[in-house]
Structures are given as C-alpha cells and as structure tokens.
Amino acid sequence: MYPGSALGEFLRSRRARLRPEDVGLSPGRRHRRVSGLRREELAPLAGVSVGYYTRLEQGQGPNVSAEVLDAIARVLRLDDDERDHLHRLARAARARERVRPERLRPGIKLMVDSFTEVPAMAVGRRGDVLAWNRLAHALLAPHWDFDGAEKPNFVRVDFLETGFARELYVDWEQKARDDIAYLEGSLSRFPGDEGLAALVEELSALSPEFRAMRAEHPVANCASISRGYRHPEVGVMTLTSELLRTPDDEGQGVAVFQAEPGSPSSERLRRLAGLVAATAR
Incomplete structure (x- = not known):
C-alpha cells in the first residue's frame, strides 16, 4: 500500500467513528449520507481548509506540519498512541527510501540466550522470530523445530x-488486533520495506479475519x-511481555515474558521451565 493511502485510510477510519455532537456541532439532518463526521465539519475545527484536508486524506499533503497534525488529532479525539501513529504515517508519506535487509546482531542473540528462567525472543519488524530461547519455544510454538533454520512469524501463526x-x-481476538497494530506501526516507520508490504498482502488474501480487523485500523x-496463555502441560498463565527496542531502532526488539511474583502463573511458569530443562538434558 502506498504510504499516502495508509494516511488517508487511517484518517477516514477515525473520522467515521465521530458524530457531529461529539465535537459540539448540531446533528443536522436525521439521514446523513456519510457515516461519522464530514470533511467540511472537521476541517474548520482543525483550522484548515476543506480542500487542504481533502488532499491530506488523498495522500497529497506531503508537507503537512506537526501543528496541523496535532490539531487534526485533537478534533478526531485520538489518544496518545493514535496521535503518534498519525505523525509516523505523515512522515511515511514523504519517505521513498528502501530499507536495509533485517539481520540479527550477535549481541541480541546473546541477550536472548542469557534469559534462562523466563521466555525471551528477538522479534523483527515484520513479526519474524529472529532468535528465541527454549522457554519461548515451549510456550509460543512448540510444534516448530527449535533448532530449525526457519523460525515462525508470529503474525502468520496467529492468522494462518x-x-x-x-x-x-485466552483472548485470541485481542492478540490478533495487537498483531495488526504491530504491523501497522512497522509500516508507518518503514514504508520502503517490500517484504513487510508483501506480508500484509499475503495475509489479506489468505485470512478473512485479517482483512476485517485491519479495516478497523x-x-x-x-x-x-x-x-x-494456555499451555497443555502447566495450565493457564497470565504473563506480561516487555518489548525492549534495540538502540539502532531498526524495528527489532527483544520480548521478555514474566509472571507476577508469587502468583499461580509464576509457579506454572517455573514448572514449565523445569520441564524444558529436563527435556534439553
């Protein structure tokens, strides 16, 4: 997808969820042809002309200022994450450069291997597992070969x-939406990644759930x-994953999964670690 189109689609999706009453306007006619806020209603509130805002939704506003984006975000009632996403999409619409191939740094692999009591993995900007420890393998994809050259893409696994x-x-639908949010964040930061665009096209073609959820942006x-998480041998665990971004910020990160100390989930994670250690001997 052309980055300008992504910007326009995101703006339209957020405009559609507002009503005139939400921004202090009269609802007007009972039967509106357009669901949500009209462009001519939004533009004056953001301090721009209707023509300018229309061009922005059409991907023809490459030099939009941060101040205008903030004004539009205010009118659309975007939260902090959505506002940041809007700014990234606007920058992506100006970008044309190709991105470098994704390669795992040896130091990141060593970091992942250093975690022995909790699941940990290195994840790329497309959702590829670049490296993982045995606990992450046992928790997230035990049906894959841990030592195999090919490792899973967690978005493909979740949708295919x-x-x-x-x-x-436990809540697959929320996980699926988080997957799409992860990809959308990568698309806004790396619009020149052809592999990322190809992954989105593949999932759109093969998964009706992906298509429907992505339309929600x-x-x-x-x-x-x-x-x-449900594990067949230890039961249900509630884990918090922390995604630690690499300093060069090329879209890679290290995800570490932890349980609340002293909780039943902590005990079950400890049992899983024991099972993994026994199997690895």
Missing part, C-alpha cells in the same frame, strides 16, 4: 494457524502487554 493460536491465547503501544 488459527486452530493452534486460538487454543494458545487498530493502533496500540505494544511495548508492555499482559495476556493469558
């Missing part, structure tokens, strides 16, 4: 191996997420 994913995640900060 739905039988497994729906059993693993979910936005979320994926840095810290608490989620329920």
Whole structure:
C-alpha cells in the first residue's frame, strides 16, 4: 500500500467513528449520507481548509506540519498512541527510501540466550522470530523445530494457524488486533520495506479475519502487554511481555515474558521451565 493511502485510510477510519455532537456541532439532518463526521465539519475545527484536508486524506499533503497534525488529532479525539501513529504515517508519506535487509546482531542473540528462567525472543519488524530461547519455544510454538533454520512469524501463526493460536491465547481476538497494530506501526516507520508490504498482502488474501480487523485500523503501544496463555502441560498463565527496542531502532526488539511474583502463573511458569530443562538434558 502506498504510504499516502495508509494516511488517508487511517484518517477516514477515525473520522467515521465521530458524530457531529461529539465535537459540539448540531446533528443536522436525521439521514446523513456519510457515516461519522464530514470533511467540511472537521476541517474548520482543525483550522484548515476543506480542500487542504481533502488532499491530506488523498495522500497529497506531503508537507503537512506537526501543528496541523496535532490539531487534526485533537478534533478526531485520538489518544496518545493514535496521535503518534498519525505523525509516523505523515512522515511515511514523504519517505521513498528502501530499507536495509533485517539481520540479527550477535549481541541480541546473546541477550536472548542469557534469559534462562523466563521466555525471551528477538522479534523483527515484520513479526519474524529472529532468535528465541527454549522457554519461548515451549510456550509460543512448540510444534516448530527449535533448532530449525526457519523460525515462525508470529503474525502468520496467529492468522494462518488459527486452530493452534486460538487454543494458545485466552483472548485470541485481542492478540490478533495487537498483531495488526504491530504491523501497522512497522509500516508507518518503514514504508520502503517490500517484504513487510508483501506480508500484509499475503495475509489479506489468505485470512478473512485479517482483512476485517485491519479495516478497523487498530493502533496500540505494544511495548508492555499482559495476556493469558494456555499451555497443555502447566495450565493457564497470565504473563506480561516487555518489548525492549534495540538502540539502532531498526524495528527489532527483544520480548521478555514474566509472571507476577508469587502468583499461580509464576509457579506454572517455573514448572514449565523445569520441564524444558529436563527435556534439553
């Protein structure tokens, strides 16, 4: 997708969820042809002309200022994550450069290997597992070969191996929306990544759930997420994943999964670690 189109689609999705009454306007006619706020209603509130805002939704406003974006975000009632996403999309619409191929740094691999009591993995901007420890393998994709050259892409697993994913995640739908938010964040930061665009096209073609959820344009900060996991040998665990971004910020991060100390989930995670250690001997 052309970055300008992504910007326009996001703006339209957020405009559609507002009513005139939400921004202090009269609802006017009972039967409106357009669901949500009209462009001619939004533009004056943001301090721009209707023509300028229309061009912005059409991806033809490459030099839009941060002040105008903030004004539009205010009118659309965007939260902090959505406002940041709007700014990234606007920058992406100006970008044309290709991105470098994604390669795992040896130091990141060593960091992942250093975690022995909690699941940890290195994740790329497309959702590829670049490295993982045995606990992450046992928790998230035990049906994959831990030592295999090919490792899973967690977005593909969640949307194309739905039988497994729906059993693993207590709230699969929220996990799926978080996956899309992760990809959308990467698309806004790396618009020249052809592999990322190809992944979105593949999932759009193969997964009706992906198509439907992506049409909602979910936005979320994926840095810290608490989620329920079902494991066939130890039961249900609530774990919080912390995504630690690499200093060069090329879209890679290290995800570490932890349980609340002293909780039943902590005891179950400890049992899983024992099972993994026994199997590895």
